[in-house]
Amino acid sequence: MALSQLKPAVPKHWLIAIAGLVWSAAGIMLCRMAWSWLQTMSPPKAAGLTATGFLAALLFDRYFLLRLARRNMARIDNYAQKGCLFAFQAWRSYLIIIVMIFMGSLLRHTALPREILSFFYTAMGGALLLASLAYYGRFWKILRHAG
Numbered sequence: 001m002a003l004s005q006l007k008p009a010v011p012k013h014w015l016i017a018i019a020g021l022v023w024s025a026a027g028i029m030l031c032r033m034a035w036s037w038l039q040t041m042s043p044p045k046a047a048g049l050t051a052t053g054f055l056a057a058l059l060f061d062r063y064f065l066l067r068l069a070r071r072n073m074a075r076i077d078n079y080a081q082k083g084c085l086f087a088f089q090a091w092r093s094y095l096i097i098i099v100m101i102f103m104g105s106l107l108r109h110t111a112l113p114r115e116i117l118s119f120f121y122t123a124m125g126g127a128l129l130l131a132s133l134a135y136y137g138r139f140w141k142i143l144r145h146a147g
Contacts, residue, residue: 053122
């Protein structure tokens with residue numbers, strides 16, 4: 001049996017959907033953590049942190065993650081018809097993901113005030129959710145044109 005037969009290949013439009021789902025899941029997880037910290041604060045403080053976190057999410061999405069998502073989708077578009085199931089992200093992006101998970105875990109175990117963490121988690125989680133919409137839009141467009 002050839003090694004290429006063991007590679008879990010999926011149609012490339014599913015790689016785009018998987019990327020969107022993974023980015024959404026990460027965004028939801030971060031927003032849930034932020035929400036758990038925000039609930040312990042006074043409503044005005046929580047509202048202010050949520051609003052500034054959302055504004056930061058819009059900026060981070062617009063100037064960083066949306067560009068990254070578009071490059072990722074362009075990379076996937078260059079595949080033939082199928083790609084490895086794990087190719088929904090570039091291989092070097094997995095290293096960035098590992099570093100971000102490590103940093104997030106490290107930050108949660110520091111004495112940093114939860115107010116600061118809730119802002120950063122809201123910003124990053126919101127930006128990931130917003131950027132995942134680009135993946136869903138592309139996936140939907142592919143499905144509409146295929147049918």
